[in-house]
């Protein structure tokens with residue numbers, strides 16, 4: 001299931017291109033990360049995403065996983081992501097999908113804040129491992145431009 005939340009400030013053609021790039025990478029990396037059994041409803045925002053039930057204006061993407069049902073709701077901010085090069089966009093998609101793989105660890109953390117911090121550290125590490133193994137040459141932080149946050 002795909003839901004377009006709000007039309008971004010892109011032209012229709014830019015929107016479709018950005019959405020289809022993300023969609024293709026989600027399909028590719030769900031398979032490569034052995035997550036094909038997961039349901040991944042995906043939506044696309046225009047600058048505002050819902051992260052942990054809070055509207056967030058600086059998020060490039062987010063994943064809300066319900067691991068017990070193997071469901072991971074993905075959101076992508078196309079306004080932020082449409083200018084990303086392929087390796088950068090792949091990194092975002094891999095990062096979000098890896099949240100699905102490790103999310104159940106959050107339930108055993110002592111406190112919710114600590115849980116998400118542990119999850120972010122593990123997901124960031126695993127994303128780096130996957131990017132290295134897949135031979136994806138990532139952009140440096142300088143080349144990437146303004147920082148954005150991925151949840």
Ligand SMILES: [Zn+2]
Nearest residue numbers: 120123150151
């Ligand atoms: Zn994250």
